[in-house]
Amino acid sequence: MPDQRIPFSTHADQTVLGADEIVLNMGPQHPSTHGVLRVKLRLDGEKVIGSECVIGYLHRGVEKIAEHRSYQQFAPYVDRMDYVAAVSNGLGYCEAVEKLLGAEAPPRARVIRTILTELQRIASHLFWLGTHALDIGALTPLFYCLREREEILKIFEKFCGARLTTHAFRIGGLQYEAYDELEKDVERFCTPFDKRVDEYESLLTENRIWVGRTKGIGILTAKEAIDYGASGPVLRASGVKWDIRKAMPYAAYDQYKFEIPIGKNGDTYDRYIVRMEEMRQSRLICLQAIENIPAGPIMGKVGKVLKPPPGEVYHAIEAPKGELGYYIVSDGTTQPYRVRIRPPSLINLEAFDKMIRGHLVADVVAIIGTLDIVLGEVDR
Amino acid sequence: MANDPEEKQPSADSPKEPSAPKPPAGEGESASKPTAPPAAPAAPPAKPPVTPGAPVAAKPPAVPGATAAAKPPAAAPPRPPAAPPPPKEGPVALDNDLVKRYKEKFGPAILEAWVDRKQAILVVARELLAEIAIYSRDDEKFDWLSDLTAVDWPKREKRFDVVLNMYSMEKNERLRLKVQATADERVPSVQGIWSTANWMEREVYDMFGIIFEGHPDLKRILLPDEWQGFPLRKDYDILTQDTAWVRENLGIESGQ
Numbered sequence: 001m002p003d004q005r006i007p008f009s010t011h012a013d014q015t016v017l018g019a020d021e022i023v024l025n026m027g028p029q030h031p032s033t034h035g036v037l038r039v040k041l042r043l044d045g046e047k048v049i050g051s052e053c054v055i056g057y058l059h060r061g062v063e064k065i066a067e068h069r070s071y072q073q074f075a076p077y078v079d080r081m082d083y084v085a086a087v088s089n090g091l092g093y094c095e096a097v098e099k100l101l102g103a104e105a106p107p108r109a110r111v112i113r114t115i116l117t118e119l120q121r122i123a124s125h126l127f128w129l130g131t132h133a134l135d136i137g138a139l140t141p142l143f144y145c146l147r148e149r150e151e152i153l154k155i156f157e158k159f160c161g162a163r164l165t166t167h168a169f170r171i172g173g174l175q176y177e178a179y180d181e182l183e184k185d186v187e188r189f190c191t192p193f194d195k196r197v198d199e200y201e202s203l204l205t206e207n208r209i210w211v212g213r214t215k216g217i218g219i220l221t222a223k224e225a226i227d228y229g230a231s232g233p234v235l236r237a238s239g240v241k242w243d244i245r246k247a248m249p250y251a252a253y254d255q256y257k258f259e260i261p262i263g264k265n266g267d268t269y270d271r272y273i274v275r276m277e278e279m280r281q282s283r284l285i286c287l288q289a290i291e292n293i294p295a296g297p298i299m300g301k302v303g304k305v306l307k308p309p310p311g312e313v314y315h316a317i318e319a320p321k322g323e324l325g326y327y328i329v330s331d332g333t334t335q336p337y338r339v340r341i342r343p344p345s346l347i348n349l350e351a352f353d354k355m356i357r358g359h360l361v362a363d364v365v366a367i368i369g370t371l372d373i374v375l376g377e378v379d380r
Numbered sequence: 381m382a383n384d385p386e387e388k389q390p391s392a393d394s395p396k397e398p399s400a401p402k403p404p405a406g407e408g409e410s411a412s413k414p415t416a417p418p419a420a421p422a423a424p425p426a427k428p429p430v431t432p433g434a435p436v437a438a439k440p441p442a443v444p445g446a447t448a449a450a451k452p453p454a455a456a457p458p459r460p461p462a463a464p465p466p467p468k469e470g471p472v473a474l475d476n477d478l479v480k481r482y483k484e485k486f487g488p489a490i491l492e493a494w495v496d497r498k499q500a501i502l503v504v505a506r507e508l509l510a511e512i513a514i515y516s517r518d519d520e521k522f523d524w525l526s527d528l529t530a531v532d533w534p535k536r537e538k539r540f541d542v543v544l545n546m547y548s549m550e551k552n553e554r555l556r557l558k559v560q561a562t563a564d565e566r567v568p569s570v571q572g573i574w575s576t577a578n579w580m581e582r583e584v585y586d587m588f589g590i591i592f593e594g595h596p597d598l599k600r601i602l603l604p605d606e607w608q609g610f611p612l613r614k615d616y617d618i619l620t621q622d623t624a625w626v627r628e629n630l631g632i633e634s635g636q
Binding site: 055056061063065099102227229230231247311312313314316325327329338340380 | 497501524529531543545549554574575576578579587601602603604611618
């Protein structure tokens with residue numbers, strides 16, 4: 001095959017450097033880049049006037065692997081994308097394949113899925129908060145956050161035996177029945193959790209250093225956020241009240257009452273506030289859900305060998321980071337013809353260049369942190 | 381997995397290798413252009429004569445027959461045309477107000493329209509993609525591009541589908557646009573319409589080698605810049621790699 005590459009112009013920003021300008025390379029081995037992200041910064045003194053993200057260091061070709069596995073065999077792979085929110089990844093994939101099959105998970109499975117997914121959202125946000133605060137210089141929240149996250153991971157471990165890459169759900173429902181104490185464990189975690197969130201907030205929300213480092217940093221207006229395809233808390237902090245859990249309910253979200261917190265300024269501080277509030281809302285969803293877990297089967301009617309009729313489906317869920325979409329094309333065989341994963345981290349990271357311009361080098365870590373990226377998902 | 385015969389079978393015969401350039405037909409066709417479901421019976425008239433009994437009796441043997449016997453002769457037999465396939469799941473032609481508005485505005489550029497799993501899909505002319513995208517964003521309010529990707533159908537004359545998944549915040553509705561392109565044809569970039577398309581188009585270029593006309597910085601995004609080949613094409617085997625690159629940059633013979 002002839003080389004089809006054509007000479008492309010390089011980024012206009014990098015072609016000519018002014019006399020006072022330097023290019024600074026950050027990463028891929030840098031503690032604040034949350035994995036192997038490399039950022040090329042073009043600096044004028046300490047001011048960032050251009051940037052380029054270099055990604056792909058964790059590329060494993062997940063989409064190609066999918067074409068060579070059966071539908072069930074591929075399910076554990078999706079856990080390895082956003083590895084701090086594996087349950088959410090699994091939910092999106094299982095529901096997408098269910099849609100493709102025309103099957104549905106039974107009500108009991110849907111409620112248990114909702115509980116675990118919301119716990120996962122809390123765990124993901126806790127991990128984000130701890131590391132984000134650490135990047136900016138607040139050491140204490142990390143210990144508090146990981147302490148609470150540990151409780152959630154213990155629930156996962158009791159439910160399915162794994163803490164991180166859980167593979168908690170199966171196509172058509174659940175593999176495991178909820179263990180006897182699940183409701184109690186969830187309640188024990190959730191009941192005092194709002195006080196814990198207050199505790200984190202008392203450390204940060206009015207902390208002068210925190211406010212100084214986050215207010216007005218990395219502003220994304222609503223219009224820009226939509227233009228850049230941002231989703232999840234990044235979009236909502238810009239004032240767009242949109243959450244797939246409300247807009248196109250999946251799992252059992254239509255049964256529960258919760259609010260969609262939004263921000264006003266679209267800066268790093270607002271994204272922090274939005275995520276804090278989201279943790280409280282997730283707690284409320286969990287508490288409502290354990291009130292009444294319907295009895296019944298946990299597995300829907302799907303065969304052992306899945307052969308979805310030819311066709312395609314796009315299914316998206318509100319993962320902790322934003323819209324996690326699966327676009328699956330079936331050709332009628334037992335293996336997907338094509339699986340495209342729309343990773344929220346990747347698309348949110350795309351707005352980085354827009355957000356960093358005009359800020360200082362020290363703000364780079366604040367903005368990378370506030371985007372809440374996981375490189376396993378960016379690169380897939 | 382290895383001890384499950386049902387699981388192994390597809391990997392052996394699944395016609396994912398595009399080696400034979402059979403023009404249309406094949407299952408690539410049936411899955412990608414399903415606008416007219418009644419058109420399917422063209423290929424498999426062999427099935428009905430096998431069971432001369434009542435058409436009802438034809439059903440039970442068809443299932444075991446498909447799994448056991450129909451393995452060698454490729455794609456056509458497993459889907460019996462006798463039963464009406466569309467009602468359960470699958471694509472059905474679409475002709476609602478939305479499609480009418482698009483057709484009114486762009487006429488013949490709207491090539492096909494169907495709905496699959498309750499999701500609307502429009503196949504549009506490649507040349508007019510940019511105009512249609514602007515119209516979708518501004519007039520139809522599909523202001524949020526959630527995804528842009530591609531699918532490779534090597535047996536088809538125009539092997540690539542470039543797929544845009546749009547969402548409208550205002551209408552809470554999704555719409556999928558598709559354009560078809562050969563390996564040599566360039567697809568108009570929508571990067572100027574949705575900034576988010578910038579990286580998505582780079583990824584499609586990286587993985588499929590589709591070139592987007594008008595993209596400001598089209599280069600590889602996930603793979604190394606010097607990598608040869610486009611991994612998500614169907615003729616790129618899962619074990620294939622750019623051995624020269626691996627040897628040169630990693631100092632090993634194979635990255636497997």
